[in-house]
Structures are given as C-alpha cells and as structure tokens.
Amino acid sequence: MATNLSPDEARALRFDIEEFNTEYARILDAQDINAWPDFFTGDGFYRITGRENYDAGLTIGLVWCEGRPMMQDRAAAVKTTMVHAPRYLRHYNSNVRVIDVDADGTIHSESNYLVVETLMEEETRIFQAGLYIDEFVREDGALLLKARDCIYDSLLIPNDMVYPV
Amino acid sequence: MPDTPFIDDGSNLPLSELRWPDDDLTRIPDWIYTSEEVFQRERERIFFGETWCFVALEAEVPDPGSFKRSYVGDVPVIVSRDEDGEIHVFENRCAHRGVEFCRELRGKAENFTCPYHQWMYDLKGELMAVPFRRGDRGEGGMPKNFKLEEHNPKKLNVTTRHGVVFASFSDSVESLEEYLGPDNLEQFDVVFAGRKLKILGFYKNRLQGNWKLYHENLKDPYHATLLHVYLATFRLMVAGQKSAMICDESGRHSTMASTKDDDMVITEETASQMKAAFREGMELHDPEFLKYVEEFDSPWTVTMQIIWPNLIVQRELNTLGIRHIVPRGPHALDMYWTMFGYDDDTPEMDKHRLKQANLMGPSGYLGVDDNEAIKFLQDGFKHSYSDEGIVKLEPEKEGSTQTLISEASVRALYRHYREVMDI
Ligand code: FES
Ligand SMILES: [Fe+2]
Numbered sequence: 001m002a003t004n005l006s007p008d009e010a011r012a013l014r015f016d017i018e019e020f021n022t023e024y025a026r027i028l029d030a031q032d033i034n035a036w037p038d039f040f041t042g043d044g045f046y047r048i049t050g051r052e053n054y055d056a057g058l059t060i061g062l063v064w065c066e067g068r069p070m071m072q073d074r075a076a077a078v079k080t081t082m083v084h085a086p087r088y089l090r091h092y093n094s095n096v097r098v099i100d101v102d103a104d105g106t107i108h109s110e111s112n113y114l115v116v117e118t119l120m121e122e123e124t125r126i127f128q129a130g131l132y133i134d135e136f137v138r139e140d141g142a143l144l145l146k147a148r149d150c151i152y153d154s155l156l157i158p159n160d161m162v163y164p165v
Numbered sequence: 166m167p168d169t170p171f172i173d174d175g176s177n178l179p180l181s182e183l184r185w186p187d188d189d190l191t192r193i194p195d196w197i198y199t200s201e202e203v204f205q206r207e208r209e210r211i212f213f214g215e216t217w218c219f220v221a222l223e224a225e226v227p228d229p230g231s232f233k234r235s236y237v238g239d240v241p242v243i244v245s246r247d248e249d250g251e252i253h254v255f256e257n258r259c260a261h262r263g264v265e266f267c268r269e270l271r272g273k274a275e276n277f278t279c280p281y282h283q284w285m286y287d288l289k290g291e292l293m294a295v296p297f298r299r300g301d302r303g304e305g306g307m308p309k310n311f312k313l314e315e316h317n318p319k320k321l322n323v324t325t326r327h328g329v330v331f332a333s334f335s336d337s338v339e340s341l342e343e344y345l346g347p348d349n350l351e352q353f354d355v356v357f358a359g360r361k362l363k364i365l366g367f368y369k370n371r372l373q374g375n376w377k378l379y380h381e382n383l384k385d386p387y388h389a390t391l392l393h394v395y396l397a398t399f400r401l402m403v404a405g406q407k408s409a410m411i412c413d414e415s416g417r418h419s420t421m422a423s424t425k426d427d428d429m430v431i432t433e434e435t436a437s438q439m440k441a442a443f444r445e446g447m448e449l450h451d452p453e454f455l456k457y458v459e460e461f462d463s464p465w466t467v468t469m470q471i472i473w474p475n476l477i478v479q480r481e482l483n484t485l486g487i488r489h490i491v492p493r494g495p496h497a498l499d500m501y502w503t504m505f506g507y508d509d510d511t512p513e514m515d516k517h518r519l520k521q522a523n524l525m526g527p528s529g530y531l532g533v534d535d536n537e538a539i540k541f542l543q544d545g546f547k548h549s550y551s552d553e554g555i556v557k558l559e560p561e562k563e564g565s566t567q568t569l570i571s572e573a574s575v576r577a578l579y580r581h582y583r584e585v586m587d588i
Contacts, residue, residue, distance in 0.1 A: 048528065049366065050366075050367065050368065050369070052270055052367055053366040053367060056366075058364065058365060058366035058367070059365055059366060059515070059519055060365040060366025060367070060368075060504045060519060060522055061366075061519065061522065061523075062368055062526055062527060062528040063523060063528050064519050064520060064522060064523060065523070066516075066520070067451065068450075069449075069450035069451040070450070070451045070454065070520070070523075072450045073449050073450050073451055073454065074523065076447065076450075077395060077530045080394070080444055080447065081393075081394040081395040081398060081444065081447075081530065082394075082395070082530060082533045082534060083392055083393075083394065083533070083534040083537055083538070084533055084534075084537045085537055085540075085541070155369050156369045156370065156371050156499065157368070157369065157370040157371070157527045158370070158371055158373075159370060159371065159372060159373055159527075159536050159537070159540055160370060160527045160528065160532065160533045160536040160537065161370075161527050161528040161533075162528070162533055
C-alpha cells in the first residue's frame with residue numbers, strides 16, 4: 001500500500017486504475033489498435049522488454065516508443081504493413097498495487113498481466129505473463145499513462161509478438 | 166511449445182530412400198525441412214563438423230569470471246572468461262552423470278559447481294575437485310587411478326575476431342578468416358571494426374520452422390521487396406535500388422546489401438509489380454525514426470549478413486544486432502538476439518538505436534513478417550500432397566548477384582549443403 005496515502009485514498013485510486021486497465025484490455029482484445037495511443041499522454045513512454053533486460057538495467061525494448069507519434073506509427077504498422085496470421089488475443093490484468101503518489105500528482109503503480117493467444121486452428125495458449133510498471137497522471141480528471149513498462153517473464157516468445165500489451 | 170507432441174509431422178522415411186529431385190538445384194524437396202534423420206545428420210556434419218559457430222560477443226563476458234550460457238547447434242555450452250582474460254567454451258554437461266550444471270543465463274563466478282554431487286570446475290572448464298574422492302573413513306571413493314584431468318567437460322576450439330566469439334567441435338577447421346572468405350570478412354568488419362560494443366539487451370523467440378528457412382530467408386532478396394510492406398513503403402529496400410547479394414566461394418555465407426534512396430522514383434511498373442507491398446502516401450508521425458546517421462565505412466545503408474551455420478549480423482540503418490540460431494529439431498528454431506551499439510555512442514545515439522530497434526526483433530516492423538512467413542512455410546511442408554518447392558529466379562547465376570529479383574544464392578547454399586550432407 002502506498003506510503004503517503006490513506007487506505008481509503010489508495011483503494012479509490014486502485015479502483016480507478018483497474019477501470020483504466022479494463023478499458024485498455026478491452027481495446028487490445030478487440031484489436032482496436034488505433035485507439036491504443038490515446039491511453040498515453042502526448043509525451044508518454046511505452047516499452048515491452050524481457051525481465052532479463054529489466055533486471056540487468058538494459059534499455060532495449062521489443063517495442064520502444066517515446067511520445068504518442070511513435071505509438072501511432074506502431075499502430076499504423078500493425079494495421080497496415082506488418083504481415084501476420086489472424087489471431088485472437090485476450091488480456092487479463094490483476095494485482096493492481098498503488099506504490100506512491102508524487103507531489104506533482106504522478107501516480108506510481110504496478111500490476112500483473114497475462115495474454116492468452118489463439119491462432120485460428122491451433123490450441124489456445126498462454127502467450128505472455130508479465131508486470132506493468134506504470135506512471136499515471138490526470139488530464140481533465142481522467143487517468144492517462146505517462147509511462148508503461150511491460151516486463152515479461154515469458155522470455156522465449158512463441159514465434160513473434162504483433163500487438164502491444 | 167511448437168506443435169502438440171502427438172501430432173507426427175512430415176517425412177519419416179529413412180534417409181536412404183529420400184532422393185533430391187533430378188539432382189537439380191532449382192527444386193528443393195520438403196523432406197530437408199521435416200525429416201528427423203536429416204536433422205541428426207545436420208547436427209553431426211554441420212554443427213559438429215568443419216564450421217565455426219557463433220557463441221558470444223566478448224562484451225557479454227567482459228571481465229575475468231564472466232560467463233554466459235550458449236549453444237553450438239542445440240548443444241548447451243558455457244562461454245567463460247578466465248582469470249587471465251582468455252575465453253573458453255565447453256559443454257554445459259557435468260562429466261560425472263551428465264547434469265547441465267550452469268543454469269543462469271549469464272553472470273560472474275569463480276568456478277562452477279555441479280549441484281548434484283558438487284563436482285567443481287574452474288573457469289577453463291577443468292575438473293578441480295570431486296567430493297569424497299578418497300572415500301569416507303577408508304571406505305568408498307573413486308578408484309586409485311582416477312585422474313581429474315581425464316574428466317573434463319568436452320572443450321571446444323575457440324576463436325575471436327573484433328569482439329565476436331566463435332567455437333567449433335572440430336580441431337581441423339580452417340581459420341575464421343579463411344572460413345568467411347574475403348568478401349564476407351570485409352562485410353563482417355564493417356560492423357565489427359574493433360570498436361568496443363555496448364550491449365543494449367536481448368530478445369529470444371521460438372520460430373516454428375526449420376532452421377535452414379532462416380538462411381534461405383536472408384538469401385532471398387526477392388521477398389524483401391514483396392513481403393516487407395514496410396521496406397517498400399518507406400523505400401528502405403525497393404527493386405531497382407542499388408543492392409547486392411555478396412556470397413562467399415562455397416555459397417554458405419552471404420550478405421544482402423542495399424542502399425536506401427529517398428529520391429528514387431518508383432516507376433508505375435515497379436509499383437504495379439509490388440501492388441500489395443506498397444502503401445502509397447503512408448507517412449510517419451515521427452519521421453526522425455528512419456533517419457540514417459552515417460557511421461560506417463560502407464556504401465550500404467543495410468547489410469544482413471548470414472554466417473553459416475548459426476549467425477546473422479544485422480545492420481539496418483543504425484540498428485545493430487546479432488541473431489544466434491539454435492536449431493530445435495526439424496520443426497523449430499530458437500533465435501537469440503543481442504542488440505548493441507558502440508561504447509562511445511552519445512546519449513542521443515543510444516536513444517536513436519533504441520528507437521530504431523522497433524524495426525527488428527520478435528516485434529519488429531520487419532521481424533514479424535519473416536517469423537510469420539517461416540511458420541507459413543513449415544505449415545506448408547508438414548502435411549502436403551505436393552512435396553517440393555522451386556528456386557528458379559535468375560537462372561544464369563549461382564551465388565553473388567546485383568539484383569534483388571534473384572534466388573541465385575539460395576541455389577549456391579544448397580550446392581554446398583548437398584555436398585556436406587551427401588544427399
Ligand atoms: S552429476 Fe554432476 S556431480 Fe554428479
Ligand atoms: Fe525478411
């Protein structure tokens with residue numbers, strides 16, 4: 001529980017973040033990729049990287065986007081240029097933990113994620129288990145991601161990873 | 166993780182009954198991608214044969230005591246640096262009962278101790294101690310004539326060039342320089358010019374296809390102009406651009422090279438041939454992304470080098486990386502990626518490389534396409550009525566070529582492969 005929040009404040013904040021993540025997962029499940037950059041601030045940061053990199057302080061990302069324009073370019077690539085077989089994806093998010101709130105209102109939190117993938121004629125499989133390390137800010141009262149670092153345990157990626165998590 | 170194990174895929178005919186169609190290099194039989202027997206022969210003759218296999222970048226094992234887990238073919242090995250700074254490669258298998266004893270991906274150690282009965286090996290991979298070697302209170306223990314030095318894990322031959330470490334099970338293999346040949350050595354030295362490397366991080370993925378499909382992919386510039394919509398759309402590689410496929414004499418190594426040309430006019434004819442692969446008018450929200458910072462002594466803005474049998478050296482604009490192929494039976498390969506820059510990169514250059522890394526890897530704008538295509542190929546081979554493919558483009562050539570619309574270097578590879586494999 002966050003050190004500088006009352007239990008009630010932390011609980012309310014956790015609920016807000018869970019609502020945010022539910023909506024975030026919904027657009028990813030729907031593969032509505034063009035809506036994905038809108039969950040971030042204009043200068044937001046997004047990265048997916050393996051836990052071996054994170055633990056060693058290595059900076060590479062499988063996906064590494066600084067600013068919404070880069071995210072829009074990734075969304076466009078997924079939608080129009082990347083060649084891939086059709087698939088269903090389902091995103092599960094849990095264990096939201098509010099860590100701290102800075103004086104400027106930036107909220108630090110973490111949560112677990114799980115992605116389950118189904119290719120059209122193959123068995124459903126767990127695609128990736130990982131941790132979101134997030135920084136949220138409020139713009140006009142609504143939460144937006146200032147940074148989302150997706151740290152996956154599933155180091156050996158099955159074939160490839162088309163969509164962000 | 167590949168397919169459900171109870172599904173039996175592809176050919177199980179004995180090797181003696183498999184025939185290459187008409188002894189012709191323009192036709193490739195499916196069984197080279199699906200047969201378990203072929204795979205076993207590849208292990209013996211290629212991965213354990215007269216080849217140099219990539220195992221590490223020196224920057225991954227920077228200090229005395231640094232080590233990493235690695236592979237030669239599918240055989241787990243340890244790459245370690247001893248107290249004197251020398252690099253050793255030995256099988257990750259305890260000489261006692263066979264335990265794969267080093268379990269950490271990489272790290273630092275003074276020695277390696279097998280967890281099962283605590284046999285201890287030094288950084289050179291030499292057996293140093295066996296607990297209760299003389300028994301306990303006069304009973305048990307090893308035979309009197311037991312010699313530690315006769316029980317080392319299998320050691321491999323090691324060579325390095327400009328920070329890249331290769332190993333071989335063969336003691337008679339030629340020098341790395343001879344092995345690569347002058348033209349591919351020259352391309353190798355563009356990326357590895359002796360500048361100290363900075364490791365940016367790692368990716369791993371399991372591709373659901375035969376390991377040779379990755380070689381073919383990088384010897385097939387034809388696909389680059391068609392499969393990779395991103396390349397064509399942003400003019401990173403388009404038919405008609407200055408390009409080359411640089412093969413060595415033997416046909417096993419090659420470098421696909423091209424130079425991006427922002428001013429090139431894509432003729433109506435080219436555009437119509439590429440119709441599905443070209444998104445007219447698509448623009449980047451972040452145009453800085455595809456900026457090329459000149460830093461190499463080379464006319465090419467992209468070189469994709471594949472060094473037989475297990476290394477890809479990737480240089481696409483300013484994104485650099487190596488890919489290490491670990492074959493996993495006929496139907497899968499693991500790809501171990503190490504992305505890097507140079508030690509003297511500025512913070513801006515660091516960031517530029519991190520941004521451009523979006524092009525490559527298991528989520529890359531270009532990486533995804535190839536991984537998908539390789540799975541589609543393997544799916545095509547598994548349960549088919551037809552049983553061969555064709556590689557006929559640019560029939561008058563075999564090996565090096567100047568045009569992207571060619572399969573000449575795929576044929577060169579299979580001439581070499583058939584000789585070594587005797588099939
Ligand atoms: S198996 Fe390694 S010490 Fe026994
Ligand atoms: Fe490709």
